Amino acid sequence: MEKTNTPLMSQYYKIKSQYPDQILFFRMGDFYEMFGEDAKIASRILGIALTSRSHGKSERVPLAGVPYHAAERYISLLLKAGKKVVVCEQVEDPKTAKGLVKREVVELITPGTITIDSLFDSDEKNFLASLVGDGQNFGLATLDLSTGEFKVEEGFLDRIKEKLNTIRPKEIIIPQRFSEEKKIGFENFKNHAALTFLDDFKFDYDLAYQTITDHFKTTSLDGFGISDLKLGISAAGSIISYLEQTKKTYLSHINKITKTSYDECMFLDFSTLRNLEIFSPFSPTDEKDFTSKKNSLFHILNKTKTPMGSRLLKEWLRSPLYHVEKIKKRQDSVSELLGKRDKTVDLAKILDRIQDTERLAGKLGYGKANPKDLVALAMSLRNVPEIKEVLKGFNSSLLNCIKENLPDTSFIVDLVEKSMVDDPPSVLTEGGIIKKGYKGELDRLKESIKTSRNWIASLQKEERQRTKIPSLKVGFNRVFGYYIEVTKTHLSKVPEDYIRKQTLVNAERFITEELKKKEEIILGAEEKIFELEHYLFLEIRSLVSKKIEDIQKTSEYLATLDVLLSFKEAASSYRYVRPEIDSSDEVIIEEGRHPVLEHLVEKGYVPNDTTMNSEEKIHIITGPNMAGKSTYLRQVGLIVLLAQAGSFVPAKKAKIGLVDRIFTRVGALDNIATGKSTFLVEMNETANILNNATSKSFILLDEIGRGTSTFDGLSIAWAATEYIHSHPRLCSRTLVATHFHELTELARLLPRVKNYQIKVKEWGDEIIFLRKIVPGGCDDSFGIYVAKLAGVPREVLERAKEILLKLEGEELSYKNVPRPEGFTKEKSYQLSIFSARDNQIAQELKKIDINKLTPLEALNKLEELKKKAEE
Numbered sequence: 001m002e003k004t005n006t007p008l009m010s011q012y013y014k015i016k017s018q019y020p021d022q023i024l025f026f027r028m029g030d031f032y033e034m035f036g037e038d039a040k041i042a043s044r045i046l047g048i049a050l051t052s053r054s055h056g057k058s059e060r061v062p063l064a065g066v067p068y069h070a071a072e073r074y075i076s077l078l079l080k081a082g083k084k085v086v087v088c089e090q091v092e093d094p095k096t097a098k099g100l101v102k103r104e105v106v107e108l109i110t111p112g113t114i115t116i117d118s119l120f121d122s123d124e125k126n127f128l129a130s131l132v133g134d135g136q137n138f139g140l141a142t143l144d145l146s147t148g149e150f151k152v153e154e155g156f157l158d159r160i161k162e163k164l165n166t167i168r169p170k171e172i173i174i175p176q177r178f179s180e181e182k183k184i185g186f187e188n189f190k191n192h193a194a195l196t197f198l199d200d201f202k203f204d205y206d207l208a209y210q211t212i213t214d215h216f217k218t219t220s221l222d223g224f225g226i227s228d229l230k231l232g233i234s235a236a237g238s239i240i241s242y243l244e245q246t247k248k249t250y251l252s253h254i255n256k257i258t259k260t261s262y263d264e265c266m267f268l269d270f271s272t273l274r275n276l277e278i279f280s281p282f283s284p285t286d287e288k289d290f291t292s293k294k295n296s297l298f299h300i301l302n303k304t305k306t307p308m309g310s311r312l313l314k315e316w317l318r319s320p321l322y323h324v325e326k327i328k329k330r331q332d333s334v335s336e337l338l339g340k341r342d343k344t345v346d347l348a349k350i351l352d353r354i355q356d357t358e359r360l361a362g363k364l365g366y367g368k369a370n371p372k373d374l375v376a377l378a379m380s381l382r383n384v385p386e387i388k389e390v391l392k393g394f395n396s397s398l399l400n401c402i403k404e405n406l407p408d409t410s411f412i413v414d415l416v417e418k419s420m421v422d423d424p425p426s427v428l429t430e431g432g433i434i435k436k437g438y439k440g441e442l443d444r445l446k447e448s449i450k451t452s453r454n455w456i457a458s459l460q461k462e463e464r465q466r467t468k469i470p471s472l473k474v475g476f477n478r479v480f481g482y483y484i485e486v487t488k489t490h491l492s493k494v495p496e497d498y499i500r501k502q503t504l505v506n507a508e509r510f511i512t513e514e515l516k517k518k519e520e521i522i523l524g525a526e527e528k529i530f531e532l533e534h535y536l537f538l539e540i541r542s543l544v545s546k547k548i549e550d551i552q553k554t555s556e557y558l559a560t561l562d563v564l565l566s567f568k569e570a571a572s573s574y575r576y577v578r579p580e581i582d583s584s585d586e587v588i589i590e591e592g593r594h595p596v597l598e599h600l601v602e603k604g605y606v607p608n609d610t611t612m613n614s615e616e617k618i619h620i621i622t623g624p625n626m627a628g629k630s631t632y633l634r635q636v637g638l639i640v641l642l643a644q645a646g647s648f649v650p651a652k653k654a655k656i657g658l659v660d661r662i663f664t665r666v667g668a669l670d671n672i673a674t675g676k677s678t679f680l681v682e683m684n685e686t687a688n689i690l691n692n693a694t695s696k697s698f699i700l701l702d703e704i705g706r707g708t709s710t711f712d713g714l715s716i717a718w719a720a721t722e723y724i725h726s727h728p729r730l731c732s733r734t735l736v737a738t739h740f741h742e743l744t745e746l747a748r749l750l751p752r753v754k755n756y757q758i759k760v761k762e763w764g765d766e767i768i769f770l771r772k773i774v775p776g777g778c779d780d781s782f783g784i785y786v787a788k789l790a791g792v793p794r795e796v797l798e799r800a801k802e803i804l805l806k807l808e809g810e811e812l813s814y815k816n817v818p819r820p821e822g823f824t825k826e827k828s829y830q831l832s833i834f835s836a837r838d839n840q841i842a843q844e845l846k847k848i849d850i851n852k853l854t855p856l857e858a859l860n861k862l863e864e865l866k867k868k869a870e871e
Ligand SMILES: Nc1ncnc2c1ncn2[C@@H]1O[C@H](COP(=O)(O)OP(=O)(O)OP(=O)(O)O)[C@@H](O)[C@H]1O
Pocket: 597, 601, 604, 605, 606, 607, 623, 624, 625, 626, 627, 628, 629, 630, 631, 632, 771
């Protein structure tokens, strides 16, 4: 049956057909309306009423609407629910339109391309990523539309995925052909990013090259130093064309593209960032609890004053430096700031007055800066000369560089200050923006209004006298304009020249010829004023936009200064020291502390020493439950990380030989979302470490092998430690925390392994945690004691003690088989812990040359052995 649509619905369907997968916000007067399926989906997500509207002869279409001024909030909810929103506006004035008002799509809003302030987290970048690969290599481009930061890189799939994991883009663009390829494993990103599949041709190299050069208005990409990144260029080109598709037409803040290089950075993968609790606490149950973010390294360290400063601090922590000189430069500045405290107070105060100039530059770039933004920008930039002035007293190279290179932005400050009022509205079209004295024509218009307004102001008094109606009122409303109001009781006194306009319950409203004339003058002038102010504002904005690069540079320098000041502030308030940095194999820490935990433990944090060097590269750390092993491991990792980020560190003294990457295998965390078992996750991480670590890496292994049976676990921990110690590529500095006391035997067998234990003192039936790390191994776990602390019932504790005694008395062993003859604790390192009937397996184990096995082969072998053992 043929549908007879109303013209409006025909217009709607025509537009909707181009955006079948998005929610279409269709502007009708003061509302955005959604129809059909869109209305049903939106009403469910937004909790708004679903009604229906008749269209054509009989059918009714589901309908839901939101007021235009509240649209941002609704759009953000839809985006959070994984939807994309298309905004369709009325592009002509309904008053003057002939027939149906023309409508056009003005923007497609997706998680990676939002330009709505309230949707940005001021601490976070908002990345849109694009990815393309040839099977071997992958190209990755990332864009933060809010600031214009645009970068490309290439690498193997694993590396690129790791990168995506750490930067957490809001949206990832992928060629259509990858949608079927399960092995690439993009499904995992769905949890935190929207996946957008684009036609394959959008990633075509030649097209991409053209798109990018068109955007930058250059003839080649040589000037950006990315010409050799073919896949990177394909990815970057697709980003630009996607922006065009989403109707982002003004993008003057995206004025360069840079290649990401890892040569001078320490690499931290996502699991390390998580395990060391850099940005949020480890416990997954806490992840939703926003307030608990405060127990992260970032939270403790963040003393920045500006949003771009706090974003930069995140970046410095996410990728610390791997370059002695560069680290020293940051340290020099922090030292200098510490030495001149009175001046740094000034700097902090000035920075406190500066708003997010980096994102304001972005808003200018994509054409959305409103009058309030421009004033905020100018007010912020006004502080720059003062910063330069204070910095005159500083000489360290970074601070000097900031002082010398901070651009002169006085043009913007002067222009805005002379043209715009101090507190303008955020709307562009209702006046109230331009200052008196900036434009003669505008002042004259405003003056002409004034005379008429004064006349109207005195009208009430005069008319009351003339008519003898004491309650007569002169008023104004948007629909009827100016009026004279007379209550019903006085209607008989109304003079002849009053013209009736509106009847209310208790009163009548009138106008007079003269009042009408004055009103026309006022309204006519007002319209002209609005238009002129709008025009003048756009003019000012376009002049300011020409200086976007200067604003971006200023923001960059201010952010650097802000982070250095934040390091200084942390150093002085938390008593941090400047670590010595070189390229040796040493990690020497005197009285080191855990930067986060030291603020949380009630009884006072116990500092600990660390000495690692080329003779002592692997430390096996034993100690009872709750002793502080995991804390110690993290403490050392965090100190290394802080030192290479350029910060001072929580210790009395420290010396750090450069580390290229910190690896962590910490605790056991189920990754239910990806359907992997605890043990598989643990082994994945272990394999990653064994395959990728170098002699410059720093490895933290906390309870490796805990996720499986004791004997499997011990074998794996043993083999992995041996492998790290003896493999020529590795020999990495490593801290191993373990409950397998057998591992301490390794110190006797391998030259660079040393044992440490965290001391406790026994006091009758109780134990006292001393939290002190000392050389030597420890054999007791005190697990039962900790169980008691945790409130396990007494009967269970008693029974556990009984069993423990029996086990120690060698009555029982693995699977209740009597212990093999000759088993003693001393000999256990030879793995004679296996029962007699497992001797054959032990023989097989002996034959294995661990140095020649890949981790995967090791896993397979292990599985084979395990099966045999279980037969
Ligand atoms: N140096 C220290 N100073 C003060 N308190 C500490 C110190 N180290 C650890 N603690 C406290 O001890 C608690 C337990 O520490 P941690 O988790 O590191 O022990 P563990 O040895 O790893 O235990 P388990 O063997 O059960 O994993 C910490 O949460 C902290 O409260």
